[in-house]
Amino acid sequence: MKKLVNDPNQVVIEMMEGMLEAHPEQLKRIPGTTVLARKDAPVQGKVGLVSGGGSGHEPAHAGYVGKGMLDAAVCGEVFTSPTPDQVYEAIKAVDSGKGVLLIIKNYTGDIMNFEMAAEMAEAEGIQVAKVVVNDDVAVEDSTYTTGRRGIAGTVLVHKIAGAMADSGASLAEVEAVANKVIANVRSMGMALTPCTIPAAGKPGFHLGENEMEIGMGIHGEPGIEKSEIQSADSVAETLTNKVLEDLKLESNDQVVLMVNGLGGTPVMELYIVNRKVAQLLKEKSIHVHETLVGNYMTSLEMAGCSVTILKLDQQLQELFDAKAEAIAYKK
Amino acid sequence: MKKLVNDPNQVVIEMMEGMLEAHPEQLKRIPGTTVLARKDAPVQGKVGLVSGGGSGHEPAHAGYVGKGMLDAAVCGEVFTSPTPDQVYEAIKAVDSGKGVLLIIKNYTGDIMNFEMAAEMAEAEGIQVAKVVVNDDVAVEDSTYTTGRRGIAGTVLVHKIAGAMADSGASLAEVEAVANKVIANVRSMGMALTPCTIPAAGKPGFHLGENEMEIGMGIHGEPGIEKSEIQSADSVAETLTNKVLEDLKLESNDQVVLMVNGLGGTPVMELYIVNRKVAQLLKEKSIHVHETLVGNYMTSLEMAGCSVTILKLDQQLQELFDAKAEAIAYKK
Numbered sequence: 001m002k003k004l005v006n007d008p009n010q011v012v013i014e015m016m017e018g019m020l021e022a023h024p025e026q027l028k029r030i031p032g033t034t035v036l037a038r039k040d041a042p043v044q045g046k047v048g049l050v051s052g053g054g055s056g057h058e059p060a061h062a063g064y065v066g067k068g069m070l071d072a073a074v075c076g077e078v079f080t081s082p083t084p085d086q087v088y089e090a091i092k093a094v095d096s097g098k099g100v101l102l103i104i105k106n107y108t109g110d111i112m113n114f115e116m117a118a119e120m121a122e123a124e125g126i127q128v129a130k131v132v133v134n135d136d137v138a139v140e141d142s143t144y145t146t147g148r149r150g151i152a153g154t155v156l157v158h159k160i161a162g163a164m165a166d167s168g169a170s171l172a173e174v175e176a177v178a179n180k181v182i183a184n185v186r187s188m189g190m191a192l193t194p195c196t197i198p199a200a201g202k203p204g205f206h207l208g209e210n211e212m213e214i215g216m217g218i219h220g221e222p223g224i225e226k227s228e229i230q231s232a233d234s235v236a237e238t239l240t241n242k243v244l245e246d247l248k249l250e251s252n253d254q255v256v257l258m259v260n261g262l263g264g265t266p267v268m269e270l271y272i273v274n275r276k277v278a279q280l281l282k283e284k285s286i287h288v289h290e291t292l293v294g295n296y297m298t299s300l301e302m303a304g305c306s307v308t309i310l311k312l313d314q315q316l317q318e319l320f321d322a323k324a325e326a327i328a329y330k331k
Numbered sequence: 332m333k334k335l336v337n338d339p340n341q342v343v344i345e346m347m348e349g350m351l352e353a354h355p356e357q358l359k360r361i362p363g364t365t366v367l368a369r370k371d372a373p374v375q376g377k378v379g380l381v382s383g384g385g386s387g388h389e390p391a392h393a394g395y396v397g398k399g400m401l402d403a404a405v406c407g408e409v410f411t412s413p414t415p416d417q418v419y420e421a422i423k424a425v426d427s428g429k430g431v432l433l434i435i436k437n438y439t440g441d442i443m444n445f446e447m448a449a450e451m452a453e454a455e456g457i458q459v460a461k462v463v464v465n466d467d468v469a470v471e472d473s474t475y476t477t478g479r480r481g482i483a484g485t486v487l488v489h490k491i492a493g494a495m496a497d498s499g500a501s502l503a504e505v506e507a508v509a510n511k512v513i514a515n516v517r518s519m520g521m522a523l524t525p526c527t528i529p530a531a532g533k534p535g536f537h538l539g540e541n542e543m544e545i546g547m548g549i550h551g552e553p554g555i556e557k558s559e560i561q562s563a564d565s566v567a568e569t570l571t572n573k574v575l576e577d578l579k580l581e582s583n584d585q586v587v588l589m590v591n592g593l594g595g596t597p598v599m600e601l602y603i604v605n606r607k608v609a610q611l612l613k614e615k616s617i618h619v620h621e622t623l624v625g626n627y628m629t630s631l632e633m634a635g636c637s638v639t640i641l642k643l644d645q646q647l648q649e650l651f652d653a654k655a656e657a658i659a660y661k662k
Contacts, residue, residue, distance in 0.1 A: 002523040002543075002634055004563040004600040011599060018602030021609035022622035058598035192333040212333075232335040264595045266631045267389035268342060269335040271349030278352035291353035295626070300597045303333055303632065330661040
């Protein structure tokens with residue numbers, strides 16, 4: 001296992017410590033927990049936003065903590081849902097009395113644990129709402145999921161719901177706009193290589209020397225098919241077409257496009273993929289309002305990428321364009 | 332070769348096309364060249380800043396084109412110096428009459444080609460100044476270099492010289508502050524894995540299953556020693572101590588710290604490294620003004636990292652803190 005780690009069982013805590021050292025003005029740790037929150041949480045007069053999940057997807061989610069995005073991120077063990085008590089601590093830490101929205105990626109463990117945490121918080125009189133991101137069009141039902149998986153589109157939910165919360169909106173309003181993003185965002189990914197959970201010490205699955213997998217999940221869950229490695233253009237076409245098929249865009253629709261790296265893919269290759277995705281959208285007269293290219297929702301050192309498209313309306317566009325000052329997302 | 336590419340000989344052009352599609356409001360291509368410039372270049376009343384070099388280090392350098400940083404980046408073939416005529420086109424494209432500063436990483440080919448371009452431009456009456464970044468303390472003289480190599484510290488030269496140029500300073504003033512950064516910035520890197528130049532199709536060097544190399548260059552140039560893989564803390568200590576030995580910091584000095592990923596290392600691991608680097612600096616009462624953790628100067632998909640420390644004075648700190656709006660660097 002070729003990794004820059006110390007004790008493989010301490011990677012999450014040590015990563016959190018490294019983040020706190022790097023961003024002492026932006027982040028604080030809720031004592032005794034694996035929750036990283038805005039330094040100034042709870043922010044008065046604002047709905048609190050909490051997300052998180054298994055670690056290993058950095059900068060998701062702690063990198064999206066900051067003004068205009070999340071108030072706290074719960075860091076589970078690598079590829080493992082955080083426990084309900086940790087989520088509960090995050091909710092308590094960010095509630096200013098205006099309620100808390102939980103943004104959950106659709107994995108069975110995450111749903112269960114975030115829901116239990118919500119019940120614990122509600123029992124103490126905190127208003128909690130939940131949204132579930134299920135943007136991955138690759139497969140219905142998967143290793144850890146009923147329905148569609150939640151992947152890179154989640155970052156756009158953070159961004160837009162975060163802007164809505166920042167505007168002083170109510171919990172119901174923030175929840176509604178988060179659900180509007182979820183209804184309008186679709187993603188699909190592919191992998192060239194597996195990745196290794198530090199505590200496991202070996203790759204979670206195998207791909208042959210000339211093999212790739214289309215539709216693979218961000219924890220290595222099976223995709224649609226394994227095939228010989230295809231060209232960047234062919235990969236871009238497969239991912240984009242599958243996303244568009246589901247999203248049913250029309251000419252002159254405005255979208256946000258994200259070409260996301262899974263952690264081990266050079267930025268150069270992401271831009272080569274983006275070249276083709278942009279061409280395909282142009283051919284359909286779909287207007288890209290903004291393109292994000294980079295590592296937004298990763299799978300440790302997995303090589304591969306995902307394509308995310310969010311259909312905008314006036315409201316979503318304005319909220320997307322609003323200022324954000326998270327560690328890994330500045331606008 | 333597991334890569335998202337089409338024709339391995341077209342990766343640079345296709346990457347540039349993908350960047351232009353992604354950032355049409357920020358970037359333009361100087362027609363017929365491999366130069367990416369600010370959309371609004373030449374910016375009147377401002378010294379122009381040009382950098383670049385071989386591609387494969389993205390987001391360096393085109394990702395640092397934008398207000399407060401570079402005016403243009405010249406994209407050479409992968410790990411290959413751009414030709415003088417391309418650099419010359421960049422100089423012409425960004426000169427507003429106030430002169431142009433070339434920020435060159437110390438590689439023999441880059442120096443030669445940037446210098447020839449400078450002569451061509453000067454022959455046409457454009458004022459040109461040059462600075463050479465040689466922050467890598469690992470080795471004196473290397474495969475492609477006389478003296479020390481230029482690596483991730485170059486990004487801080489872009490940032491600070493860019494801010495100086497933005498303030499309306501003269502060419503001599505911008506050159507002087509760039510040289511001040513160079514005099515005060517040191518880096519060192521290490522690699523866990525090699526990387527593959529697309530046109531070559533196979534890794535440029537070999538590291539065994541349990542082997543790493545300390546002091547490796549960003550093109551895979553040999554470092555100081557190959558050894559068994561060490562812990563993140565041990566790696567952090569080796570890199571930091573070698574940098575500090577050279578930089579001769581004192582208690583209460585202010586620094587910028589960059590923990591840079593080489594392209595294939597998870598963000599999680601970079602933060603684990605940062606945890607230890609931060610501890611070491613604290614022990615020496617060195618104050619970290621800001622920490623940058625991420626992929627700033629990469630080597631395609633190489634796994635590994637580098638540590639860069641810049642000693643600040645009042646002027647450097649103010650310029651470092653100034654606003655920047657490059658694609659891959661927002662402040």
